[in-house]
Amino acid sequence: MRVALFITCFNDTLFPATGQAVVRVLERLGHEVVFPPDQTCCGQMHFNTGYQRECVPLVRSFVDTFADADVVVAPSASCVGMVRDFHGRVAEVSGDRGLAAAVAETAPRVHEFTEFLVDIAGVTDVGAYFPHRVTYHPTCHGLRLLKLGDRPQALLRAVEGIDLVDLPDATECCGFGGTFAVKNSDVSVAMGTDKVARVLATGAEVLTAADNSCLMHVGGLLSRSKSSVRVMHLAEILAGERG
Amino acid sequence: MTGTWLGMPPFPEAARKALGDTQLRTNLRKATGTIRGKRAAVVAERADWEALRVAGKEIKDRTLHNLDTYLEQLERNVTAAGGVVHWARDAAEANRIVIDLVRAADADEVVKVKSMATQEIELNEALAEAGIAAYETDLAELIVQLGHDRPSHILVPAIHRNRAEIRDIFLREMPGVTEALTDDPAELAAAARAHLRRKFLTAKVAVSGANFAVADSGTLVVVESEGNGRMCLTLPEVLISVVGIEKLVPTWQDLEVMLQLLPRSSTGERMNPYTSTWTGVTPGDGPREFHLILLDNGRTDALADDIGRQALRCIRCSACLNVCPVYERTGGHAYGSVYPGPIGAILTPQLRGVTADEVSPTLPFASTLCGACYEVCPVLIDIPQALVHLRAKAVDAKRGKPSAERAAMRVAQWFFGSSRRLRVAQRLVATGGRVLSRRGRIGRLPGPLKGWSGARDTATPPRRTFRTWWESR
Numbered sequence A: 001m002r003v004a005l006f007i008t009c010f011n012d013t014l015f016p017a018t019g020q021a022v023v024r025v026l027e028r029l030g031h032e033v034v035f036p037p038d039q040t041c042c043g044q045m046h047f048n049t050g051y052q053r054e055c056v057p058l059v060r061s062f063v064d065t066f067a068d069a070d071v072v073v074a075p076s077a078s079c080v081g082m083v084r085d086f087h088g089r090v091a092e093v094s095g096d097r098g099l100a101a102a103v104a105e106t107a108p109r110v111h112e113f114t115e116f117l118v119d120i121a122g123v124t125d126v127g128a129y130f131p132h133r134v135t136y137h138p139t140c141h142g143l144r145l146l147k148l149g150d151r152p153q154a155l156l157r158a159v160e161g162i163d164l165v166d167l168p169d170a171t172e173c174c175g176f177g178g179t180f181a182v183k184n185s186d187v188s189v190a191m192g193t194d195k196v197a198r199v200l201a202t203g204a205e206v207l208t209a210a211d212n213s214c215l216m217h218v219g220g221l222l223s224r225s226k227s228s229v230r231v232m233h234l235a236e237i238l239a240g241e242r243g
Numbered sequence B: 001m002t003g004t005w006l007g008m009p010p011f012p013e014a015a016r017k018a019l020g021d022t023q024l025r026t027n028l029r030k031a032t033g034t035i036r037g038k039r040a041a042v043v044a045e046r047a048d049w050e051a052l053r054v055a056g057k058e059i060k061d062r063t064l065h066n067l068d069t070y071l072e073q074l075e076r077n078v079t080a081a082g083g084v085v086h087w088a089r090d091a092a093e094a095n096r097i098v099i100d101l102v103r104a105a106d107a108d109e110v111v112k113v114k115s116m117a118t119q120e121i122e123l124n125e126a127l128a129e130a131g132i133a134a135y136e137t138d139l140a141e142l143i144v145q146l147g148h149d150r151p152s153h154i155l156v157p158a159i160h161r162n163r164a165e166i167r168d169i170f171l172r173e174m175p176g177v178t179e180a181l182t183d184d185p186a187e188l189a190a191a192a193r194a195h196l197r198r199k200f201l202t203a204k205v206a207v208s209g210a211n212f213a214v215a216d217s218g219t220l221v222v223v224e225s226e227g228n229g230r231m232c233l234t235l236p237e238v239l240i241s242v243v244g245i246e247k248l249v250p251t252w253q254d255l256e257v258m259l260q261l262l263p264r265s266s267t268g269e270r271m272n273p274y275t276s277t278w279t280g281v282t283p284g285d286g287p288r289e290f291h292l293i294l295l296d297n298g299r300t301d302a303l304a305d306d307i308g309r310q311a312l313r314c315i316r317c318s319a320c321l322n323v324c325p326v327y328e329r330t331g332g333h334a335y336g337s338v339y340p341g342p343i344g345a346i347l348t349p350q351l352r353g354v355t356a357d358e359v360s361p362t363l364p365f366a367s368t369l370c371g372a373c374y375e376v377c378p379v380l381i382d383i384p385q386a387l388v389h390l391r392a393k394a395v396d397a398k399r400g401k402p403s404a405e406r407a408a409m410r411v412a413q414w415f416f417g418s419s420r421r422l423r424v425a426q427r428l429v430a431t432g433g434r435v436l437s438r439r440g441r442i443g444r445l446p447g448p449l450k451g452w453s454g455a456r457d458t459a460t461p462p463r464r465t466f467r468t469w470w471e472s473r
């Protein structure tokens, strides 16, 4: 399959290793990966912070960039949620019918990485090897917007050598919330601190998720508390190979 | 503390203070955890729960869509059954009507059934100013009132108090209570009962709200657990009910759906212990005079908003509060309104106006958009969607005034405008990150980055972005 990668601005800038891992997994499974170079940002930060008008040109450029792609894959549950659930609203706010039609065309073709693997590529065993104790945090947008369900765990369970342990109270939000982390940093940190305590209780070496944004928040708290637990996007675990 | 919510600080500030109160957090975690578990268990019993939620949503939407018709139908039927209907545009008007009615009954005290609408209009304060004493008869509401406190939860207004604190309040404020009182829940309830009994028997006037009003029969419905509400609804001579105009359901058949959704979502019970219904007045049975005050107070403004109006479907079950991770940590007072938690964050700014005061514009931002509230709401209110919509309203209301945040958002928008500009931004981030980094981590930073970096480290941004790697393959 020919897959267009939407890397997301956040991963592009701060977590290129996640993108590289996605490419490695997809190519290992025999897919052709293309990277439309004009891509920038889905507009989630602007939209969720109340800057819907500022979001309009970003949505326009997104639909232009991915107009020709049959399948778009992104390693971020929250950005995919933004595209699929809210680009339509941005188009509505803009009053541009053409944009609304373009969004209706593009948005359903955009898939989160684990969704693509399980539902479209039809695999759970991606041939990965990762001999570590890992716990998985289902990020809220993956859980409740995209309804990823058990897909990420199914992929992780199939990894050779992995010791996957349950995270207590896993479905409770980590407290990141985009600009919430700054606007309401005290509450955000209080929630994140509770998440950290649960992660530590599992004895895991690695905390993984389908969103680097939440991992950056929890990982930042872990690092400040001098913990040795690493955070790692799920794609990087699925890219792991023997030797 | 007083009963009024005037002058509440912005949410982040109030939340910070609340977070420092470890007793509060312990009380809340325990209470919300228990009720969450109970709800989940009774909801799981119903295979048709999702269908019930859809029905609840559709009934409310249909009602709101034809609200004018149903309100007039209700008015006709209440009047025909011997009740008197009053219309109140806002809190001041509603309070004035109540005061006039109490005076006309020649009374200087009223007993009250737990009611959100009367809390919303701050009726007790208005009555006090008019020299009329109001006695809350719901146990939790009584604790709040005696503690000169404010409610912090829709269903359990005193959820922020534990048994020991409640005992202290009773000891201090309840006439006749002695040191012998322990903090045993049964003893506390007995003390409250003895205190209230006197009031039930002497009060001439009762004030209530209503959970539902059935348009096609003119019937009002109050759902409760303690039975004190029923005492108020039946013993006094005059009954005054203050009811928001969105509380309508068209028929008893619609009510049936709501009475299945509400107790399971609210107290985690299959059925609530007391459901009282009354239609106008019945000679020789219950109050001789019945007044229904239909309250707008911002509701028609909310109704005019295509996305915001779904908040009017709310049946005040408080399930969204009990699952909210923000509410669990800050408690209800931080929301600066009688409606706390997720529903408060979308209802208060609509009822008051998003720029009405200091706290309202900050409420839509008091959420991580985690969506736990939407998952449990029995009438399918998409609270995250409404929050984001109201954030836009809050931002739009301030356009034209200088703002550092908007400037930053504009800059970001410009950088995201093309991949060429994005590359420039990426180089700036990489260089800046390297300058600030120590041993592979960025630690505490001053200024606008303080909020992020105060408690969290950040990994040093990599030298090569994904796209430069891709091009070099």
Ligand code: SF4
Pocket: B265, B313, B314, B315, B316, B317, B318, B319, B320, B321, B343, B373, B376, B377, B378, B379, B380, B381
């Ligand atoms: S918004 Fe929904 S969950 Fe929250 S109190 Fe209202 S009906 Fe209940």
